[in-house]
Amino acid sequence: MPFIQFDGGQMSKEKKAELVAKLTETAQEVLGIPSQAFSVLIRENSMDNIGQGGKLLSELHK
Amino acid sequence: MPFIQFDGGQMSKEKKAELVAKLTETAQEVLGIPSQAFSVLIRENSMDNIGQGGKLLSELHK
Amino acid sequence: MPFIQFDGGQMSKEKKAELVAKLTETAQEVLGIPSQAFSVLIRENSMDNIGQGGKLLSELHK
Amino acid sequence: MPFIQFDGGQMSKEKKAELVAKLTETAQEVLGIPSQAFSVLIRENSMDNIGQGGKLLSELHK
């Protein structure tokens, strides 16, 4: 703990590594908790599975 | 916000679109919050990954 | 299963009952799954704990 | 309810069945709630999508 769950779209392994490193560094700086205590879980979702304002992102971004 | 996470089984894109549209409309009517504020995230799970009463759904529905 | 997690603000018990009843009914109609199979979990959050576009809702709605 | 979400790595169907059976049995014994009331959801994640201490597990376990 702390535990960060990040739900977004598909991304490359490089972006995942960067996201994990920088979210952890940011939260560690704000809260003063050692970076070793942080877990991050990235969930990659299809634009068909996310709705905003009642519409799928895959329809909104066509 | 509000944010709705829906964990169910596999479904077609048409069902996802209908689910997002109708869950958003329903919640908007109950709460009086504009539909633009709602996000919905559909997670599709295998029946091998869901347990009910200690048994996998894939075993219960065989 | 299915399992619906609803993250929103504070609401009355009457609104919770209505939200649970109507989200379940809506999802049951879309997916053709018996309403008995649905669980709904409502989480009530402070506007101080939700951020949109980098700002707390409690600041945005002041 | 209760509802258990288990985020881990990939596992076989046999391990999933065992995990669901034993987590349910354990929680039922601790809380005295009938096992029929428990749902378990297993999410299998890539080691590329999990960070610990700012690093991906896929890098830490290389």
Added chain:
Amino acid sequence: MPFIQFDGGQMSKEKKAELVAKLTETAQEVLGIPSQAFSVLIRENSMDNIGQGGKLLSELHK
């Protein structure tokens, strides 16, 4: 990782300690992952915030 999220009702600190100890032990035995790797998060919910089959648990258990 693994990460276990447990959503249930209110419980005593003793029950929480027992639940964390035994869920971790159980999962560790099934998966062969050291217990140090496990995080457990217990969320306590009001019976007014949980719906089953379209009804609040607080109404079903009256």
Added chain:
Amino acid sequence: MPFIQFDGGQMSKEKKAELVAKLTETAQEVLGIPSQAFSVLIRENSMDNIGQGGKLLSELHK
């Protein structure tokens, strides 16, 4: 979307505002997605409700 769920301990409103601002800024820089698209949800948990390695944090940090 993206949607960030942050589970940690209790924190002040100032820390929440800073956390929301900086996590959003960080993720926006890594992914190149406009900050307006990000939602952040902070959940504050008691040290009695979090287990690490089979023990409650409230016991580990005594």
